Amino acid sequence: MRLFQDNAPVKETLEHLIRSSLERLAQVENLAIDPGTPFKVEKTRDPGHGDFASNVAMMLASQAGTKPRELAVMIVDNLPASPSIKKVDIAGPGFINFFLNQDTFLDIINIINEQADHFGHSDLGQGQSVLIEFVSANPTGPLHIGHGRGAAYGAAIANLLEAVGYRVFREYYLNDAGRQMDILTISVWLRYLQACDIQIDMPANAYQGDYIKTIAAAIQQKIGSDFICEQESLNVIYKEHSDPEKLIDILIGFAKKELGKENYFYLFEKGLNYIRDDIENDLADFGVVFDNWFSERSLAENHKVQEAIKILRDNDHLYEKDGATWFRSTSLGDEKDRVVIRENGQATYFASDIAYHLSKFERGFDKMIDIWGADHHGYMARVKASLAALGKDPGQLDILLVQFATLYRGKEKIQMSTRSGQYVTLRELRKEVSNDAARFFYVMRKSEQHLDFDLELAKSQSQDNPVYYIQYAHARVCSVMRQAEGKNLARETEIGNIDLACLAEPHEKALLSRLSSYPEIMHNAAVDYEPHQIVYYLRELANEFHTYYNACQILVDDSNLRSARLELIASVKQVIKNGLTLIGVSAPESM
């Protein structure tokens, strides 16, 4: 049996040994304990506490009516013999510490060598399908740095789940319907009119960014001045309406009438497609690729919204009030009821979202994950409520929130405002600090933690920068390999010919132990949706490698020792690469 395929088998083995000791104590010694009581076997932090430790004696002491340390002695005395165990100690309040034989750890090198890029992967998900919806930024402008965090986080979660045996489907929900799209369209039209030398101001709440000008210029290039209107009618509208919200609504109505349905739709599509393509390219450059872009508009067009509402009505979850149709979400845990159809007959965004989530269920996914900005947290209860009302299991949907990021340039905070177009785009960020640094910084904090993103730090090519620290460890291994080849001291081709038992230095022991815990870290990072665990692990692994590198010469004269060390650092290199790949960061061969 491969003991360190994962730590799980080792833990299970030790658990079994303890369990049989408990049974013997209960049956032969007539100790008043339930051998089925849960207890833990865990990897220790401190090597002085052995390799694994169990709290079993503390858990059972009160049952047995003895002191934990006394019970520990009895448990240890009744432990069946095992070839893996070198020594068992009792320490502290009653911990049982297991010291394992060195050989037990060495096998991890063979396993990493064999499994290579798949080391750490597992079949936890058993091929279940999972839909991950993330980013889903409104297609009204370029992605900004907040979206970037959702992208990096979602992509990492997707990679993690894939690696532990789920079939992952990545989806972007495109909000291509609603008033905001009308505002986009009107913004494009007004910029177009300006390009045609018509004197007109942009309303305060129109989209102001330069990309709107770019779209408008392209349209003008193509169709000339076909879409212009009389200056005077615009002047009248602007004069009559000083409230910007009102003004823009009037302008939208005016444009629809003036341009006609077809031409208005032409502008709408030009604007939408330009921005959508821009977002898609931006994300692709960032290493984030989706399997599907799901159109909100398509839901209405295919009557999916009506269908969802009909189910709610049939299940008696709707009522009429003040001319609108309400969803009684309070009966399903929400704090207030929600409108699904407005007084003016239009479905709300929420109604579309109900239909969208119904579609996720209808497409047959075993599990669904939504990744939202933290500002949407008030939305969770109503979405969960709507699923229950549709007769679906809300437990199949996990909603993960990502807190916003604040940009700093050194000590100075960078102020941003989406409205005025005064914000740093994801593209600008990537260009300034590199994709690697951006991907790394975005996931190095717990997602629900507010993130301070320091541009100076992220792009500094110095020891302060944690990305380089880990990448450098990888590059350093590669460098040693190159040195070895140059001196004709390359790795043995047959790993089986090497006696790994000569890896007896404390630093080597530490590395072997660290390497063996990687599958467990991956497992935890995946089930807890916490890619930052990978980051912390990699930092520790890199640190232990750098320490080792400084303490021990790898290319020594003794050929067996040299080969064994080369195999060890090859394993380090492999695991760093695997971990970085999960979070979308490259593993350079040289730096």
Add this chain to the structure above:
RNA sequence: GCCCUGGUAGCUCAGUGGAUAGAGCAACCGCCUCCUAAGCGGUAGGUCGCAGGUUCGACUCCUGCCCAGGGCGCCA
């Protein structure tokens, strides 16, 4: 007012019932004739927001309070 997140070293953060609470940065002291110093070692730094409770044991779980940020639309 209600709901969510946070509050751990000077700063940025790990640590979801275990042993003496840990990293990085900043500070201070050392290490390149030697496989990349983008590195390593060492010193210093703490009332884990406050107060109770649960138990063999609490940064961790429960209750109350204080502080910070966010959310509470017939917007999306």
